[in-house]
Amino acid sequence: MKPPKFDYHAPEQLDQAVQLLDCNEGSARVLSGGQSLIPMLNFRLLSPAALVDLRRVPGLAEIRLDEGTICIGAMTRQRAAENSELVARHLPLMKEALGWVGHLPTRSRGTIGGSIAHADPSAELPMVLLALDGTVVAHGPSGRRSIAADDLFSSFFSTTLAPAEILTEVRIPVMAARSGFAVEEYARRRGDFAIVGIAAVLEGDASGCTRARLTTAGVGGRPLRLRAAESLLEKNGLGTESIVAACRTAMETVEPTSDPGASADFRRHLTGVLAERALTRAAAMLLENRNG
Numbered sequence: 001m002k003p004p005k006f007d008y009h010a011p012e013q014l015d016q017a018v019q020l021l022d023c024n025e026g027s028a029r030v031l032s033g034g035q036s037l038i039p040m041l042n043f044r045l046l047s048p049a050a051l052v053d054l055r056r057v058p059g060l061a062e063i064r065l066d067e068g069t070i071c072i073g074a075m076t077r078q079r080a081a082e083n084s085e086l087v088a089r090h091l092p093l094m095k096e097a098l099g100w101v102g103h104l105p106t107r108s109r110g111t112i113g114g115s116i117a118h119a120d121p122s123a124e125l126p127m128v129l130l131a132l133d134g135t136v137v138a139h140g141p142s143g144r145r146s147i148a149a150d151d152l153f154s155s156f157f158s159t160t161l162a163p164a165e166i167l168t169e170v171r172i173p174v175m176a177a178r179s180g181f182a183v184e185e186y187a188r189r190r191g192d193f194a195i196v197g198i199a200a201v202l203e204g205d206a207s208g209c210t211r212a213r214l215t216t217a218g219v220g221g222r223p224l225r226l227r228a229a230e231s232l233l234e235k236n237g238l239g240t241e242s243i244v245a246a247c248r249t250a251m252e253t254v255e256p257t258s259d260p261g262a263s264a265d266f267r268r269h270l271t272g273v274l275a276e277r278a279l280t281r282a283a284a285m286l287l288e289n290r291n292g
Contacts, residue, residue, distance in 0.1 A: 032114035074113020180286030
């Protein structure tokens, strides 16, 4: 199928891109990697008046360390982040999650910022951003602002970005040394959209958990933090019984959606199963790191 007619712009400055979005009064779309946007156009699920391509805007594809925070430009290709030494050393959870994203051609074209701004509830990167307490930087007509991950995602394919705002950078604090982490996912085929995904990050030692993060993809209309399960782990530690209890709580607290891909009951079941796998693996890694 062919996309609907639209105007195409490829500005060379960020301010020009913002101005183009502002002039179109919410009827324009930002083109970054295009791995989700182009198929949606071809299927005529979207009919924007204009596309604003960011590929010529300088400074949006860098990965750098800035005082304990990894800063990733929104136009950074997912494959570049996957191969980044800084990401591997300081954000190993993101590196693991990127291995679950689509296929190699997808990651070679798709961008970090594009995936997060697209806000697909089944996507891995929004789930990771939430698990790692990340923020995004947005530029718009009123200037620059930072948005915490928990405040960014609102519902299916929706964020709190204003129509003329552009996500320009992702900022994630460096993960604690020797933390335990894991990503677990269920999809019909490797590379398909996740029916349910789980990201786990644990800090502490074998006798106690000082900090737990457990987040989901695919369960609802946005990535979710399983706060009640996190609290149980921080209170009761990382023994088998504690992990099982936390996973049971996770199952009881989620409110999954149903669609042709899976029922709500199946997603609830997967939440418990994948959370147990992720937490068990993360706890074992934490113990090994502490003993090492």
